[in-house]
Amino acid sequence: MLQFKGIAYQTVDYNGVLGAKVPMLSKAGKVPVLDIDGQRIQDSTRIARYLDDAYPDLPRLYPEDPLQKAYVELWEDWSDELLYFYEVHFRVSDADALDHAVEMSAKGRPKHEIYLLKPLLKATLNLQLKMQGTGRMAKQDIEAEFIGHLERIELVLAQTGWLVGEGKTLADIAVGSQLLEIVRTSKIWGAKIKAYPSIAQWIDLL
Numbered sequence: 001m002l003q004f005k006g007i008a009y010q011t012v013d014y015n016g017v018l019g020a021k022v023p024m025l026s027k028a029g030k031v032p033v034l035d036i037d038g039q040r041i042q043d044s045t046r047i048a049r050y051l052d053d054a055y056p057d058l059p060r061l062y063p064e065d066p067l068q069k070a071y072v073e074l075w076e077d078w079s080d081e082l083l084y085f086y087e088v089h090f091r092v093s094d095a096d097a098l099d100h101a102v103e104m105s106a107k108g109r110p111k112h113e114i115y116l117l118k119p120l121l122k123a124t125l126n127l128q129l130k131m132q133g134t135g136r137m138a139k140q141d142i143e144a145e146f147i148g149h150l151e152r153i154e155l156v157l158a159q160t161g162w163l164v165g166e167g168k169t170l171a172d173i174a175v176g177s178q179l180l181e182i183v184r185t186s187k188i189w190g191a192k193i194k195a196y197p198s199i200a201q202w203i204d205l206l
């Protein structure tokens with residue numbers, strides 16, 4: 001979102017055991033958290049609204065047209081509250097994807113943290129999936145649902161190349177981030193995603 005608006009920023013990784021500090025960043029204990037001159041804003045939806053309100057003259061994440069804005073808001077929240085859990089499912093259910101995720105989550109940290117992190121990450125993500133509900137569904141049902149979502153995304157993208165309207169919006173950034181994370185961690189599912197022609201074209205422009 002910051003890149004899209006052209007705002008300079010620095011990222012701080014909470015990799016390895018530093019993850020234990022995430023609950024101290026905000027009440028919700030989740031990332032991302034935007035720290036802007038000491039003011040902390042948690043939750044990507046709230047960050048997006050803040051950025052468009054604070055920097056209205058920079059490219060807008062939300063379209064001005066109320067109907068298009070409503071569609072963007074629906075895609076965005078669907079993406080970070082539902083699509084995210086498919087990404088988590090693919091990360092824990094595929095041994096290679098889990099290894100890759102652990103490697104990324106321990107990047108820049110001492111080697112031994114990898115051994116600590118793997119069982120912890122696996123147990124935490126499985127528990128989150130169970131509590132949210134996806135983790136209580138049969139694997140083939142989760143994957144069939146996900147394919148249904150990919151087909152719907154493909155159908156929408158085939159119209160203009162973007163999810164809402166004629167250009168890139170927060171909807172593309174939100175949905176694209178989750179799909180790119182699957183591409184980044186899971187070889188099998190990454191290939192399945194990229195087999196959809198409109199999705200493959202769009203993902204390269206994100």
Ligand SMILES: N[C@@H](CCC(=O)N[C@@H](CS)C(=O)NCC(=O)O)C(=O)O
Nearest residue numbers: 029030031032042043044045080081
């Ligand atoms: N709706 C939130 C979801 C954020 C979210 O689930 N973040 C994950 C990492 S990607 C997290 O911090 N999980 C830690 C936890 O749930 O304890 C947003 O978009 O900011």
